[in-house]
Amino acid sequence: MVTDVINANELHKVDPVFGQLSFDNHEQVVFCNDKDTGLKAIIGIHNTVLGPALGGTRMWNYSNEWEALNDVLRLSRGMTFKSAITGLNLGGGKAVIIGDAKTQKTPELMKKFGEFVHSLSGRYITAEDVGMQTSDMDLVREVTPYVTGISESLGGAGNPSPITAYGVFMGMKAAAKFKFGSDVLEDKTIFVQGIGNVGEALVEHLVDEGAKVTITDINQERLEAIRNKYGVTIYGGSDLYSENMDIYAPCALGATINDDTIYKLKAKVIAGAANNQLAIEAKHGKILQERDIVYAPDFLINAGGIINVYAELEGYDKKEIMRKTENIYNTTLEILTNAKTHNITTNHAALNIAQNRIDIRKKENKR
Ligand SMILES: NC(=O)c1ccc[n+]([C@@H]2O[C@H](COP(=O)([O-])OP(=O)(O)OC[C@H]3O[C@@H](n4cnc5c(N)ncnc54)[C@H](O)[C@@H]3O)[C@@H](O)[C@H]2O)c1
Numbered sequence: 446m447v448t449d450v451i452n453a454n455e456l457h458k459v460d461p462v463f464g465q466l467s468f469d470n471h472e473q474v475v476f477c478n479d480k481d482t483g484l485k486a487i488i489g490i491h492n493t494v495l496g497p498a499l500g501g502t503r504m505w506n507y508s509n510e511w512e513a514l515n516d517v518l519r520l521s522r523g524m525t526f527k528s529a530i531t532g533l534n535l536g537g538g539k540a541v542i543i544g545d546a547k548t549q550k551t552p553e554l555m556k557k558f559g560e561f562v563h564s565l566s567g568r569y570i571t572a573e574d575v576g577m578q579t580s581d582m583d584l585v586r587e588v589t590p591y592v593t594g595i596s597e598s599l600g601g602a603g604n605p606s607p608i609t610a611y612g613v614f615m616g617m618k619a620a621a622k623f624k625f626g627s628d629v630l631e632d633k634t635i636f637v638q639g640i641g642n643v644g645e646a647l648v649e650h651l652v653d654e655g656a657k658v659t660i661t662d663i664n665q666e667r668l669e670a671i672r673n674k675y676g677v678t679i680y681g682g683s684d685l686y687s688e689n690m691d692i693y694a695p696c697a698l699g700a701t702i703n704d705d706t707i708y709k710l711k712a713k714v715i716a717g718a719a720n721n722q723l724a725i726e727a728k729h730g731k732i733l734q735e736r737d738i739v740y741a742p743d744f745l746i747n748a749g750g751i752i753n754v755y756a757e758l759e760g761y762d763k764k765e766i767m768r769k770t771e772n773i774y775n776t777t778l779e780i781l782t783n784a785k786t787h788n789i790t791t792n793h794a795a796l797n798i799a800q801n802r803i804d805i806r807k808k809e810n811k812r
Pocket residue numbers: 573574575576605606607609638639640641642643644661662663664667696697698699718719720747748750751
């Protein structure tokens with residue numbers, strides 16, 4: 446299994462889809478184009494052994510199509526393992542829409558995207574991701590039932606971000622317990638990178654617990670709003686990776702733990718919401734292990750959102766959502782302990798458990 450981030454300029458040198466480094470036996474990759482609305486999207490279905498492939502749609506201004514393809518391949522694979530390790534009967538999928546969510550997203554484009562989702566007859570079920578809001582999913586719902594994360598007034602479970610943040614908070618506390626011997630985050634120095642939907646909700650939990658929180662984002666207005674609301678510090682330096690901190694919480698985009706950053710990192714724990722935090726899983730996971738930095742696997746601790754949207758399909762209630770999300774604490778502690786016992790990376794330990802569940806189900810499905 447290889448899901449390396451490779452330089453965009455290098456991507457065109459290999460086969461367009463099946464030859465990509467991030468291609469990991471995905472079952473289906475669907476390219477969607479509509480001239481009238483300007484929609485250019487890719488839907489990645491990685492694995493449907495455990496159930497329909499559920500995963501959000503990201504709208505991002507990718508610099509080229511290779512980057513978008515690489516992203517959807519990595520993200521959809523991540524969803525397979527996220528649902529598997531969380532015990533949900535869901536496969537892994539994800540979609541990306543190429544474009545600027547602020548200027549190019551229109552109701553017509555969202556509905557057209559919904560029609561493409563519908564054409565897959567439920568093999569892929571969408572939800573929101575970066576660049577998407579609950580109201581966008583409500584538009585998709587007008588043309589297909591294969592969407593989650595819709596408004597509560599339409600029978601949905603609403604915005605999944607607060608639940609995702611709660612799960613990340615639980616995973617972070619478990620990682621702190623493992624590393625520092627206590628899960629109390631009071632007075633811990635924590636850097637939250639990206640204070641969007643999830644980042645803000647995480648900041649709220651951390652401030653309530655008395656942590657010393659520093660925030661970074663590329664959106665200055667948002668930084669100031671969050672500082673004013675929660676009394677946290679805006680990072681004023683130019684290289685947060687080199688800063689002294691107890692915990693680094695990546696809550697923006699993926700691959701921030703890479704060749705350029707990994708040896709600078711002074712954090713003792715990494716626990717955040719962003720998907721695919723390790724640029725090269727095996728390599729960077731190993732370096733973190735060697736450097737004694739505890740990495741709480743992203744797909745394990747950011748599963749609150751998928752638990753929340755799964756409730757829409759299965760019809761369970763808020764109490765059960767919170768119980769399942771709180772359980773991220775126990776699973777994280779188990780996996781960190783398991784990794785230490787077997788001298789493997791935490792990412793590897795989490796992947797093993799997820800893959801095992803898929804393999805067992807695959808055998809059962811064949812009977
Ligand atoms: N929303 C969920 O329920 C959910 C669930 C699982 C995983 N995630 C992942 O968590 C991350 C955050 O999701 P979100 O819903 O909060 O997205 P969001 O779009 O609301 O927030 C992302 C924030 O990151 C900022 N950002 C972008 N690039 C940055 C950079 N280089 N440095 C600092 N800040 C930067 C943006 O300005 C924005 O404020 C994403 O990686 C997403 O895939 C989200």
